[in-house]
Amino acid sequence: MYIRKSNINTLMVIRVIGWLLMIEAMFMTVPMCVSLYYNEYGCAEKFFYAILITLSLGGLTTKFVRPDRMDMHRKEGFLLTSLIWVVFSLFGMLPFIFSGVVDNVTDAFYETMAGFTTTGSTVFTDVENLPKGILLWRSLMQWIGGMGIILFTLAVMPMFNKSGGVQLFNAEVTGITHDKLRPRVSQTALGLWGVYIGLTIIMALLLFMGPMNMFDSICHTLSCVSTGGFSTKNTSIGYWDSRYVDSVVIAFMFLGGVNFSILYNLAHGKFKQAYKNEVLKWYVLICLLGTVICFADLYFRGENRNVIDCAIDSLFHITATISTTGYSVENYSWGQFSLMILIILMISCACAGSTSGGLKIDRMVVLFKNVKNEFSKAIHPNLVTTVRMNGKVVPYAHVQRTVAFLVIFTLILVASTTIITMFDIKVFDSFFMSLSALCNVGYGSEIGDSGTLVSLPITVKWLLSFDMLIGRLELFTVLILFTKGFWIKN
Amino acid sequence: MKIVIAGAGEVGTHLAKFLANENQDIIVIDRDESKLSKLEAYNMLTYVGNPVSFKSFKNAGAEDCDLFIAVTPYETDNVLACEIAKYYGAKKAVARIDNYDFLRQENREFFNERGIDDLIYPEYLAAEEIVVALKRAWVRNWFELCDGELYVIGVKVRDNAKLVGMPLKKLFSLSNYAHISAIKRNHETIIPRGDDFIRANDIVYIATTEGASQNILDMCGKEDVHVKNVMVMGGSRIAVQLAMMVGEDYNITIIESDFERCEELADMLPDCRIIHGDGRNFEILEEEGIEDMDAFIALTESSETNILGCLAAKEYGVKKTIAEVENIQFISEAEALNIGTIINKKLLASSRIFQILLDSDSTNVKCLALADAEVAELVAKKDSKITRAKVKDLNLSKDLTIAGMLRNGKGSLVQGDTQIEEGDRVVVFCLAGAIHKVEKLFS
Numbered sequence: 001m002y003i004r005k006s007n008i009n010t011l012m013v014i015r016v017i018g019w020l021l022m023i024e025a026m027f028m029t030v031p032m033c034v035s036l037y038y039n040e041y042g043c044a045e046k047f048f049y050a051i052l053i054t055l056s057l058g059g060l061t062t063k064f065v066r067p068d069r070m071d072m073h074r075k076e077g078f079l080l081t082s083l084i085w086v087v088f089s090l091f092g093m094l095p096f097i098f099s100g101v102v103d104n105v106t107d108a109f110y111e112t113m114a115g116f117t118t119t120g121s122t123v124f125t126d127v128e129n130l131p132k133g134i135l136l137w138r139s140l141m142q143w144i145g146g147m148g149i150i151l152f153t154l155a156v157m158p159m160f161n162k163s164g165g166v167q168l169f170n171a172e173v174t175g176i177t178h179d180k181l182r183p184r185v186s187q188t189a190l191g192l193w194g195v196y197i198g199l200t201i202i203m204a205l206l207l208f209m210g211p212m213n214m215f216d217s218i219c220h221t222l223s224c225v226s227t228g229g230f231s232t233k234n235t236s237i238g239y240w241d242s243r244y245v246d247s248v249v250i251a252f253m254f255l256g257g258v259n260f261s262i263l264y265n266l267a268h269g270k271f272k273q274a275y276k277n278e279v280l281k282w283y284v285l286i287c288l289l290g291t292v293i294c295f296a297d298l299y300f301r302g303e304n305r306n307v308i309d310c311a312i313d314s315l316f317h318i319t320a321t322i323s324t325t326g327y328s329v330e331n332y333s334w335g336q337f338s339l340m341i342l343i344i345l346m347i348s349c350a351c352a353g354s355t356s357g358g359l360k361i362d363r364m365v366v367l368f369k370n371v372k373n374e375f376s377k378a379i380h381p382n383l384v385t386t387v388r389m390n391g392k393v394v395p396y397a398h399v400q401r402t403v404a405f406l407v408i409f410t411l412i413l414v415a416s417t418t419i420i421t422m423f424d425i426k427v428f429d430s431f432f433m434s435l436s437a438l439c440n441v442g443y444g445s446e447i448g449d450s451g452t453l454v455s456l457p458i459t460v461k462w463l464l465s466f467d468m469l470i471g472r473l474e475l476f477t478v479l480i481l482f483t484k485g486f487w488i489k490n
Numbered sequence: 491m492k493i494v495i496a497g498a499g500e501v502g503t504h505l506a507k508f509l510a511n512e513n514q515d516i517i518v519i520d521r522d523e524s525k526l527s528k529l530e531a532y533n534m535l536t537y538v539g540n541p542v543s544f545k546s547f548k549n550a551g552a553e554d555c556d557l558f559i560a561v562t563p564y565e566t567d568n569v570l571a572c573e574i575a576k577y578y579g580a581k582k583a584v585a586r587i588d589n590y591d592f593l594r595q596e597n598r599e600f601f602n603e604r605g606i607d608d609l610i611y612p613e614y615l616a617a618e619e620i621v622v623a624l625k626r627a628w629v630r631n632w633f634e635l636c637d638g639e640l641y642v643i644g645v646k647v648r649d650n651a652k653l654v655g656m657p658l659k660k661l662f663s664l665s666n667y668a669h670i671s672a673i674k675r676n677h678e679t680i681i682p683r684g685d686d687f688i689r690a691n692d693i694v695y696i697a698t699t700e701g702a703s704q705n706i707l708d709m710c711g712k713e714d715v716h717v718k719n720v721m722v723m724g725g726s727r728i729a730v731q732l733a734m735m736v737g738e739d740y741n742i743t744i745i746e747s748d749f750e751r752c753e754e755l756a757d758m759l760p761d762c763r764i765i766h767g768d769g770r771n772f773e774i775l776e777e778e779g780i781e782d783m784d785a786f787i788a789l790t791e792s793s794e795t796n797i798l799g800c801l802a803a804k805e806y807g808v809k810k811t812i813a814e815v816e817n818i819q820f821i822s823e824a825e826a827l828n829i830g831t832i833i834n835k836k837l838l839a840s841s842r843i844f845q846i847l848l849d850s851d852s853t854n855v856k857c858l859a860l861a862d863a864e865v866a867e868l869v870a871k872k873d874s875k876i877t878r879a880k881v882k883d884l885n886l887s888k889d890l891t892i893a894g895m896l897r898n899g900k901g902s903l904v905q906g907d908t909q910i911e912e913g914d915r916v917v918v919f920c921l922a923g924a925i926h927k928v929e930k931l932f933s
Contacts, residue, residue: 074531162511162533170531182551183492183515183535392538395523 018061035133077167115141120229120442146226175352257350357440576605639901723769882906
């Protein structure tokens with residue numbers, strides 16, 4: 001018993017994937033029912049096939065793959081988490097393919113990955129013609145992916161409520177460290193999902209009270225609290241041209257970027273912890289500062305608009321960017337300066353433990369404090385410094401990991417940009433697309449001028465899909481699978 | 491059940507992991523983040539903060555816990571932490587102490603008034619264990635269950651034992667006084683079935699009724715050793731406790747390498763011979779008559795030294811060796827090296843705490859933790875699953891077995907045909923992590 005088995009328990013990983021496929025099939029029944037409700041029988045039928053395939057494959061896997069041991073350790077955690085996101089996308093794209101709304105696997109996979117990773121860039125140029133079932137499925141994918149596939153599983157399946165489940169939790173949840181809210185991992189997952197579902201219900205009601213109809217408000221709620229950004233209209237939120245809708249969306253995009261354990265504490269009446277949270281303060285400050293700069297840029301460039309519209313527009317785009325939602329109100333003519341501000345926000349993004357993507361403010365704060373320490377050390381070589389967050393010392397190992405994270409992030413960004421430029425796409429567009437995919441923001445081509453996403457070469461789309469995946473799982477979880485040390489028996 | 495553990499030292503860490511595997515809600519509080527980071531991968535909540543503070547107690551969400559266990563290095567901290575826990579609504583509080591004075595019956599009132607329900611003194615538990623091992627030198631483990639009506643004996647069997655190579659079915663028909671409950675073979679604990687054999691060098695756990703121990707001694711091909719002369723290597727607190735408990739019954743020689751400690755020992759234990767020297771030095775051992783010793787007990791801080799010391803003593807012909815092995819990983823290795831009895835303070839403390847935990851639930855009476863198996867004594871409730879059919883028809887899970895029971899104050903072993911009735915106290919063996927299955931059977 002005390003001799004640690006080091007080889008990977010692949011059979012167990014496959015069996016768990018089987019279970020998770022059945023959960024995905026369960027989720028797919030929702031858009032099927034919606035299709036039936038809106039009399040889209042053709043679409044419902046296609047969903048039925050997709051469900052049938054997913055369910056039967058999941059069922060067969062769990063029936064016939066019987067591992068001789070059930071234990072899961074760190075390696076299985078990384079492998080399962082990475083694989084499940086790919087497998088979910090592979091099966092999640094079936095409705096797109098069957099219903100014929102996309103004509104090739106590349107686009108379908110890209111769309112699904114953009115859904116689950118809450119990136120929200122889309123290959124559809126005209127979403128208004130899509131069947132209702134498909135539209136809901138796109139938003140639902142973002143909703144599932146926002147909080148996390150694994151986290152949902154941890155909340156509902158008691159068999160993961162042991163140390164194996166903790167490994168999965170660590171592999172999926174974002175941030176330098178992973179806060180546990182309650183003693184058991186299933187309670188933590190349930191708590192987080194509880195907050196998430198609560199936010200969803202409130203937002204759907206608020207939107208429904210405005211000019212949106214029920215279907216649109218649900219779809220937008222699902223893609224907004226998950227900070228995904230899929231819309232049911234070609235002009236996105238701008239379609240409604242309503243200050244009420246804009247404000248509700250701004251509020252919930254902002255909340256989607258807040259660490260969910262803070263929201264959990266708020267929901268449980270612990271206001272002090274939220275009030276004292278340093279990252280939250282930075283988040284608010286950056287949002288405000290970005291808005292002011294954007295507003296100034298917009299206003300002084302002499303756009304022919306009134307002040308309030310300008311302000312709401314700026315705030316909307318700043319929160320949409322920093323929370324990585326990526327909605328747009330209307331054809332905002334970006335000044336170069338504002339664009340640069342957006343790029344900076346895309347890199348920093350919102351709080352760790354939220355549904356957003358990117359580097360996370362937590363890491364930025366640690367990095368900057370560390371840099372400050374390094375400067376002091378240059379003058380006083382014997383100075384002993386610590387990086388503090390919320391008054392507590394961040395262990396040096398975590399600081400190191402954060403620096404490593406930044407390095408890998410930069411390398412991947414450069415590599416991805418380089419590869420895309422091979423296809424003779426402008427350097428800025430390549431960079432912007434890579435960054436937007438890696439940080440799960442989902443600003444597509446509307447900002448650059450290389451035409452629409454659909455026209456991109458196949459290789460670029462697969463590369464961007466991969467960028468989205470590693471971005472969502474915060475680099476290490478996926479990249480570790482490509483190291484030799486992961487696979488050899490030690 | 492919500493359990494809060496203050497102090498992530500060796501006992502605390504072990505307990506936390508053990509209880510988390512038993513599906514309890516665990517919160518661990520410690521000042522040292524590096525200690526807690528080792529628990530990160532387990533299914534529990536850790537909180538960095540002073541365990542003896544109102545603030546960290548509240549922030550960790552430790553209010554209204556079912557059990558509070560204080561196992562920081564300082565007994566005063568532990569006692570105070572327990573009082574704070576009680577103030578915040580802990581149902582039960584347990585403190586680790588290292589002072590026998592606290593454990594005395596006449597002082598219990600003092601602690602009960604302060605809301606401390608139980609005290610754990612690992613060194614005392616270890617000394618108790620050694621006393622049992624000296625009394626019955628031929629066994630590895632000796633547990634009394636059901637008010638002494640049933641015993642569980644752990645014996646290492648050799649080639650000469652009658653029961654080697656015999657299917658358990660046959661064995662049981664020959665000797666109805668013994669129930670082979672578990673076998674430890676090559677680092678692995680097995681719950682045997684009727685078709686299994688016992689091999690040489692297995693450690694066999696046998697449940698038996700009162701008075702049958704002589705038969706088991708024969709069956710296992712052992713001879714009883716009468717212990718009189720005892721050599722103890724390392725003058726640790728356990729050694730002192732042991733000498734205080736049984737110093738009059740045995741001739742005890744204590745070898746201690748630190749001279750100041752020797753003086754202290756000589757002061758505390760006038761009945762013992764205290765030798766200043768390194769227990770690993772064979773000349774000193776020979777000089778002090780290791781060849782005439784009946785038992786050798788190694789209680790230094792280093793598990794390796796203790797294991798090697800016992801091996802050396804065996805070479806000199808000492809019949810009974812006892813080693814304190816604090817690294818849990820070494821236990822099965824040490825057992826394989828034929829060291830008579832292994833003492834581990836962590837396991838002793840955690841099995842004691844587990845027992846306290848089970849006590850709060852009236853169905854459970856007792857639990858003993860072996861390295862990777864547990865022995866539980868439970869009361870069958872009305873209409874519980876266990877009472878619904880004969881044992882052989884219950885389709886019991888493979889990782890547990892029912893060894894014996896106590897009905898109307900009389901102990902008996904359980905066979906396939908036995909029907910368990912309401913109110914019976916039943917002894918169950920199960921592999922680590924299966925205790926919740928057992929609980930399901932009985933509730």
